[in-house]
Amino acid sequence: MAALDLHIDDIGKRYGAIDVLRGICLNVAAGEFVTLLGPSGCGKSTLLRIIAGLERADQGHVRAGGRELDAVAPKDRDLAFVFQSYALYPHLSVYDNIAAPLVMRELSSLERLPVIGGLLPGAVLRKRSIRERVGQTSALLKLDALLERRPSALSGGQRQRVALGRAMVRKPKIFLMDEPLANLDAALRIHTRGEIARLHKEMQTTTIFVTHDQAEAAALSDRVAVIFGGELRQVAAPADLYREPVDLDVARFLAQPFLNEVAVAAPMGGALMIGGSRIIIRDALGSGQAGTLAFRPEHATLVDKDQPGALAVCVTRIEHAGMDAHVFVNAEVGAEFVARISAERARPLRDGDNLGLNIDPENAWFFPSSGSRRPGDHSGAA
Amino acid sequence: MILAQSSSSRIASHAVLMTGAIIMVFPFVWMILASLTPQSEIFNGDLLPTPTLHGAIDNYGTALSAIPLLRFMANGIVVCVAILVLQIAIAIPCGYALAKLSFPGRPILLVAVLLGLLVPVQIPTIPIYIALAKSGLLDSYAALVLPWIVSVFAIFLFRQFFVTFPDEVLDAARLDGFSELSIAWRIMLPAAWPAVASFSIFSIVAHWNDLYWPMVVITNPDMMTPSLGIAYFRQAGEGTGNVGALMAGGVLVTAPLVALFLLMQKHFIRGLVLGRH
Structure with a gap:
């Protein structure tokens, strides 16, 4: 199926005195699944609405398949939008909801009239074709049994599928989804996430998906675009984003629930100093600035307290979470850290135990206080 | 104790409501009974007239034959339906624009709508009358309908x-x-159905019962609406003194409204309650 590439070029948007979006540039290849990830209020939904034409950008351009979209009405942009609230037409049945985009586009206002419309020769054929396509879509989404119902008689997950159906039925070239899973409960969210991935694989439609949930972004996307405060900070494949966050905001946002952070002086000779301990990490090369050392709980290991090179720590709390456990420790220098270790290894540990903490030198990051780890590298490793 | 108190206060409030209801309903009861009573026995000194079959036939026969009541009612239906359809056709897109579209001047227009609610119909009567007279529309349905098609309410x-x-x-x-426009008609109108239903009752009742405006623009008996028609025939002498026949006319004219209200009561109340959000 035909998909379009999408180019977002230097998009800016102001609401009053607030810059909601600043100079956003993003290229999405045809058929790609890109997630806009960021905390609420970062401007990701506004960007999506600008792409859809529901909102006007103050600067910049949106192009799809080589066509300039800025002056094109939303309905003529050949894209479909799935809303967080599903935005179904409350007084129409499921069938009519799914058929609405076809009916509005393919039938004239005369042909849409209930009785007269049925007498016009062309309309009969077109209505049959609409019925077929709605049937295919509803079969794909397992909505066949619900076609007569009103949205108010559906569960959240069913409404979600109707919203997807309405977006899919006219085979748009680009899908835009604004937190479509946010209103579902946890189990259904994971199930529907799988459905969306499956549909994307089948239809290969270019998709822009907005979410504030990093797990969702990682599970679905070819690439993730992280937005903070109206700025695009990093665009990368989920695995690269996990390994190489470009700045502290991105690292924190992707490391939920915990990220270990400690303020450190400028690195010297490939090592950082925490209290009296010299920590050697890959990142510590070539930077002359003070900053922050950060690493994930899973990249810290607990060892004997006397092991050379380890940071002396004391266990304060242990949280078990199934296979793993989070061990909270206090370093003697005053910092607090979390290590994620297997539940088995955490079992003998007790509050107050004195241990050593080792940091994986390949997976710890040094963020200079001026901002990015690698300034200018916004396209990530993709 | 608390229960007893609350039930006694409930009895008191019901008594007040009942008294009010009786005062409201009494004229209607009297009208119905009088319409069924022979002319000579209506004012015999009793509080309520005593109906007889003979009186009923007499009064309703006179009402339907001496006054062109059916013609008046047909006029009333044409006028009320035309007014209502045009009012909705204009007010739905206007309401949609004022609620959901952003355009320069919207706050001022909304204030203008609110101010419009404050102007009683008597104030623009003369300019509208002159305009209708100059365009030769007096004594026509247009004169009865056009001044009402924009309802700020x-x-x-x-x-x-x-x-x-x-x-x-x-x-x-x-x-x-x-x-x-298709959003206004295909999405907003169905969503606003309870409001449309309650507005319809308001509009139909107001214009069916309206005596003032038809009296201003209509002099030809063929164009009269029910209220004006009955008033006209009472004054013209044909119904003078025949209170029973007059009351029969009143019953016939009121009945469709009561039936309509009972039919739409549920929507009517829902519309008013929802509209307060």
Whole structure:
């Protein structure tokens, strides 16, 4: 199926005195699944609405398949939008909801009239074709049994599928989804996430998906675009984003629930100093600035307290979470850290135990206080 | 003790409501009974007239034969339906625009609508009369209908109803290929159904019962609406003194309204309650 590439070029948007979006540039290849990830209020939904034409950008351009979209009405942009609230037409049945985009586009206002419309020769054929396509879509989404119902008689997950159906039925070239899973409960969210991935694989439609949930972004996307405060900070494949966050905001946002952070002086000779301990990490090369050392709980290991090179720590709390456990420790220098270790290894540990903490030198990051780890590298490793 | 108190206070409040209801309903009861009573026995000194079959036949026969009551009622239906359809046709897009579209001057227009609610019909009577007279429209349906087709009350009521409608549905409609007018008709109108129903009752009752405006623009008995027709024939002498026949006419004219209200009562109340959001 035909998909379009999408180019977002230097998009800016102001609401009053607030810059909601600043100079956003993003290229999405045809058929790609890109997630806009960021905390609420970062401007990701506004960007999506600008792409859809529901909102006007103050600067910049949106192009799809080589066509300039800025002056094109939303309905003529050949894209479909799935809303967080599903935005179904409350007084129409499921069938009519799914058929609405076809009916509005393919039938004239005369042909849409209930009785007269049925007498016009062309309309009969077109209505049959609409019925077929709605049937295919509803079969794909397992909505066949619900076609007569009103949205108010559906569960959240069913409404979600109707919203997807309405977006899919006219085979748009680009899908835009604004937190479509946010209103579902946890189990259904994971199930529907799988459905969306499956549909994307089948239809290969270019998709822009907005979410504030990093797990969702990682599970679905070819690439993730992280937005903070109206700025695009990093665009990368989920695995690269996990390994190489470009700045502290991105690292924190992707490391939920915990990220270990400690303020450190400028690195010297490939090592950082925490209290009296010299920590050697890959990142510590070539930077002359003070900053922050950060690493994930899973990249810290607990060892004997006397092991050379380890940071002396004391266990304060242990949280078990199934296979793993989070061990909270206090370093003697005053910092607090979390290590994620297997539940088995955490079992003998007790509050107050004195241990050593080792940091994986390949997976710890040094963020200079001026901002990015690698300034200018916004396209990530993709 | 608390229960007893609350039930006694409930009895008291019901007594007050009942008294009010009796005072309201009494004229109607009297009208119905008088319409069924022979002319000579209506004012025999009793509080309520005593109906007889003979009186009923007499009064309703006179009402239907001496006064062109059916003609009046047909006029009433044409006028009320025309007014209502045009009012809704104008107020739905206006209410939608005031609630959901942003355009320069919207706050001022909304204030103008609110001010419009404050102007009683008597104030523009003379200019409208002159305009109708100059365009040769006096004594026509147009004279009865046109001055009423823009209802600021309807615009305001629908606007209040539309304001709470979710914007995302409208955005979805725009992407699905709806024009702004088709959004107004195909999405907002069905959503506002309870408000439309309650407004319809208001409008129909007001214009069916209206005596003032028809009296200003109508002199030809063929164009008279029910209220004006009955008043006219009472004054013209044909119904003078025949209170029973007059009351029979009154019953016939009121009955459709009562039937309509009973039919739509549920929607009517729901519309008023929802409109307050």
